Amino acid sequence: MRVLVIDDDVRLVALLQRGLRAEGYAVDAAYDGLEGIERAAEETYDVIVLDVMMPRMNGYKVCAHLRSTGDRTPILMLSAKDGDYDQAEGLETGADDYLIKPFSFVVLGARLLALTRRTRPQGRAVHHFGELEIDLAARRCRRAGVEVPLTGREFAVLTCLAERPDTAVHKSAILDAVWDSADRRGPNIVEVYVSALRRKIDRPFGRASIETVAGGSYRLRSDGA
Numbered sequence: 001m002r003v004l005v006i007d008d009d010v011r012l013v014a015l016l017q018r019g020l021r022a023e024g025y026a027v028d029a030a031y032d033g034l035e036g037i038e039r040a041a042e043e044t045y046d047v048i049v050l051d052v053m054m055p056r057m058n059g060y061k062v063c064a065h066l067r068s069t070g071d072r073t074p075i076l077m078l079s080a081k082d083g084d085y086d087q088a089e090g091l092e093t094g095a096d097d098y099l100i101k102p103f104s105f106v107v108l109g110a111r112l113l114a115l116t117r118r119t120r121p122q123g124r125a126v127h128h129f130g131e132l133e134i135d136l137a138a139r140r141c142r143r144a145g146v147e148v149p150l151t152g153r154e155f156a157v158l159t160c161l162a163e164r165p166d167t168a169v170h171k172s173a174i175l176d177a178v179w180d181s182a183d184r185r186g187p188n189i190v191e192v193y194v195s196a197l198r199r200k201i202d203r204p205f206g207r208a209s210i211e212t213v214a215g216g217s218y219r220l221r222s223d224g225a
Helices: 010-022 033-042 059-068 084-092 105-119 152-162 171-178 188-205
Strands: 002-006 026-030 047-051 075-079 097-100 126-129 132-135 140-143 210-213 217-220
Touching (some): 002 010, 002 033, 010 026, 026 033, 047 059, 047 105, 059 075, 075 105, 084 097, 140 188, 152 171, 171 217, 188 210
Parallel strands (some): 002 026, 002 047, 047 075
Antiparallel strands (some): 126 132
């Protein structure tokens, strides 16, 4: 998922970026309301994490502006303002959820997943490729009934391929889907993660489900090879 964090607390933004990236998210950041509006207009995001008290434009006005322009991206509002009327105002301006600071990162992650499950087109929660099973909702992978531990980024790369079975997915498309602009690497980083996936989901089971396609692409076979 691509996440936009709009918050003027530089330290908190850095913590959110580090934690969410470890879970496989691509995270961009804006540090005031107007910059957040500009970033939201330039890129497509799966969810926006929005602070309330910010310079130039507060979170309530940012949220109202985005909704007035037809932007339906799910918005999770973060704030130390814990009054009932504060939360009501956030939801009434168009936020989908409201989380009070300080918060648990576990709860934040669960709420982000819940928001995107509600708004993304409904499809199979679990993908099967022969003996390979990819559970998108639980973010778990199994092969022949055996749990295969994956890092957040490995799971994100695998998901990118799983959503397009039997289709050549170019390295650039994987980069765009999995890495954010601040953490953007060269195409070789995709090769590193595909190699790691092969070591975990293919070789121990004598399979070759991830194929290399000429021209810098990879393909996940629907039969699990």
